[in-house]
Amino acid sequence: MAKEISGYIKLQIMGGQANPAPPVGPALGQRGINIMEFCKAFNDKTKAFAGKPIPVVITVYKDKKFDFEIKSPPASHFIKEAAKLKGGSKEPGRSIAGSITKKQAEEIATQKMKDLNAHDLEQAVKIIAGSARSMGIEVKD
Template sequence: MVRPLAQHSKTTLRKAWKHAVSPLHRKKNQLMAPKKKVSALIKLQIEAGKANPAPPLGPALGSHGVNIMDFCKAYNAQTQDKMGQIIPVEITVYEDRSFDFILKTPPAAALLKKAAGVQKGADNPLTTKVGSVTKDQVREIAETKMADLSARDIEAAMKIIEGTARSMGITVTD
């Protein structure tokens, strides 16, 4: 007969939990691979498919001992389908000079400039308006950026994007 969980003693529950079958548990004499120690975290914004060893990329990676050409080849291969966009990247450099990188979504300002059809934002956004975007365009940009924003839902993400648009001198219309 199986007793309800509340009737088991704490010791019994602790033993059951200790011996639970899980991939996270390992045997005593089984060793885990040692973690790599992180040497640096580098954040850059590079045009998709056009990474090369020239500045600013070369000096940023070279100062940490990373093989720049290996990074350029890997980055260009992963961003081929996004040509023409600026893609932020977080590069994690380890002590053994190896690296990993994570691609982010394009900056909201770049997406807004593309949607509004302008080259750059206003010098003084309070008095000068350089373009406009619709609520539907803002929603589309918010859905694209949702993974990188700290918003809990699409409406909150839209408010963040609308604030960015206002600070660039772009008006949001219905």
């Protein structure tokens, strides 16, 4: 018989840097989850992503046990990395903060493919290009 699910917690934590401080501690504490157990497991799984923001979905069960699923870092993180910027444009659509090439967008799309709602690479590239455009970053051919 499957465990009964109590709820889900969605967090974005830097890879390999989960600690009991906010936002992790309070979010897990109010559900009665062992915070240190989660932090150790998360840090072990995300050592390769050190310094990158990692979205995680924690499934909390009625017996206070938990499972978690790690997603790939946000597209905006990859786009900023590719454009070598700290942030996007202050006025997206009006001013351009930087640019990335179509090839860079394809690389980002291949990394994000499992988390994107796209059937093929071409559609995934369009999603990434849209994200870049909304950040004020131009995608050049």
